[in-house]
Amino acid sequence: MSMSRRQFGFAACTTLAFSGMARWAHAAYENVPYHNEIPGYGPLRTDPAGLLDLPEGFSYQVVSRAGDRMDDGFHAPGNFDGMGCFAAGPGKVALVRNHELTLNDAGWARNAALGTTALQSRLAAMPHFGRAADGRVFPGGTSTVIVDIATGRRESEFLSLAGTSTNCAGGITPWGSWLTCEEAVNTAPDSTESHGWVFEIPSAHKGLVTPQPIKDMGRYRHEAAAVDPKTGIVYLTEDRDDSLFYRFLPNQAGELAKGGRLQALAWADANIDTDSRNWYGKDFAPRSARPVRWLDMRGIDSPLDDLRLRGRARGAVQFARGEGIHLAAKPDGSREFYFTCTSGGPLQLGQIMRYVPSPYEGRKEEADQPGQLQLFVESTDPRVFEYGDNLTVTPQGHLVVCEDKTGNRMNYLRGIAPSGQVYALGRLSMDTELAGACFSPDGQVLFVNAYHPGITLAIRGRWDQFLF
Secondary structure, three states: OOOOHHHOOHHHHHHHHOOOOOOOOOOOHHHOOOOOOOOEOOOEEOOOOOOEEEEOOOEEEEEEEOOOEOOOOOEOOOOEEEEEEEEOOOOEEEEEEEEOOOOOOOOHHHHOOOOOHHHHHHHHOOOOOOEEOOOOEOOEEEEEEEEEOOOOOEEEEEEEEEEEOOEEEEEEOOOOEEEEEEOOOOOOOOEOOOOOOEEEEEOOOOOOOOOOOOHHHOOOOEEEEEEOOOOOOEEEEEOOOOEOOEEEEEOOOOOHHHOEEEEEEEEOOOOOOOEOOOOOOOOOOOOOEEEEEEEEOOOOOOOOOOHHHHHHHOOEOEEOOEEEEEEEEOOOOOEEEEEEEOOOOOOOOOEEEEEEOOOOOOOHHHHOOOOEEEEEEEOOOOOOOOOEEEEEEOOOOOEEEEEOOOOOOOEEEEEEOOOOOEEEEEEEOOOOOEEEEEEOOOOOOEEEEEOOOOEEEEEEOOOOOOEO
16 A cells, blocks of 8 residues: 655654553562562453453453454454554554464464465465465464554454564554564575565554565564654564674664664664673663764675674674664654664573663764663562563653563563653463564553454543552
C-alpha cells in the first residue's frame, strides 16, 4: 500500500503513537517484600482463570489466540512476540504482531497458520518473501488485528507479512507503520532468500504486503527498532551475547526504503574498555553515563554473519543481548531511548540502557556535543527484575518491561520509575514469556502477549490511582 509519508507530521504523530499509561502497580516477587518496594496499586490478586494476576481494580480480556481462524481463511500463527498499536479509525486500533517462527519449530504446520497442504499452496501464490527448497513458505511474519477499543472485541484479523523467519521484535514509526525484525541470519542453501533483515508493514494495509527488506539497515540478528520523530533516525538492537547498538541515518526521513547509512555506537573516549556488560567487573558503573561516537559500518549485507565482530574490532561497544527499545518523548520536546540488555550485569540478570541523543544527532556538530549512554538499571536480585525483554515507555518516563525467564519460572510485567525503582504490574501464570507490550493511543488499554502458544491480552484498570 502506498503511504502518504510526505505528510510526515512527526510532532502530531508522536503524541498519538507514544501516548500511554501514566502509572502502574507494585507487588513483590512471589509476594515477598524487597528493599526497593513502593506501594503502587497494592498486591497482585490471583487470577481465578490461572492466566494473569493483576492488582485489584484491574482486568484483562483475551483478544486473540494462536490457532483462531482469521478473516483471510488462515489460522493465527503462534509465538506472539513484538507488537505495535496504531489508531485505525474512530474507536478502533490496529495491532501489528510478530510471529517468531522458523521452519524447524515443532508443530510448524499448526503454528504457521497453515494446517493443510491447501492453505500452504494458497499462501505460496500470495505475496511472500522466502521459501524453503521444498517449496514451503517460511512461517515467520506478522498478523494484524483490528480491535474495538471500547469493547475489546476483535473485529478482523489477517496475515500482513509472510515468508520471513524468526520475527522477534521491532518498533512503530511516527508515520503509522511497524518495523518487523528478523532475528536470524540464514546462510543455508535451503532458502530462496537471505534472512536477517528489517521489513516495514503499514498498519492500515489490508492483507499481505509485498515484502521489501530494508537492506541498508544491515543483515544481522535484529531484535528491535525505534524511530526518533525529530530526526527520522532509527535505533536498532541486536540479540547476541556480544551484540552492538546501531543507528540508521536515512537518506530521506520517513522513506526508509530509499536507503541510508548504518552505524554502531562506540565510546567517545577510545581508551575506555568497550565491554558494557559488566560480566567481569563494574567497568560501566550503574547510573553513570558516557559520551559516545558513531562508527560507519561496512559490508552490512554480512554473508558471514560477522558484522558485530568487525564493528568490535574497530572499537564499537559490546552489549549483553540487546532486546526491546522504545522512545520516551518528554513534554519539553527532548527525547531519550531505553533498551534492555537481557543478560547484562555481574549476575547476568539484566540491564537497561538509556541513550540521550545529541542536539546535533547525525550531523558533524555532534562531535562537539555528543550523545550520552547511561546504564540506567542493573539488576542484582532476581526477585526484583530478571531478563527484561520487550519494553515500552510512558510519557511520564516510566518503563513497562516484559520479563523473559525460562525454566518454569513466573514472568512479570515490571514497572520502572525514573528513580530506577522496580515494581510489578502483572504476573503471568503460564510457562512462557511476556512480549509485545504497547498502549492504545488514548492510554486506557495496555496490550501484551503471552508468547507461546500465543495469546494477546488487553488490560484495563484504575490508571489514575497510583500510590507513590
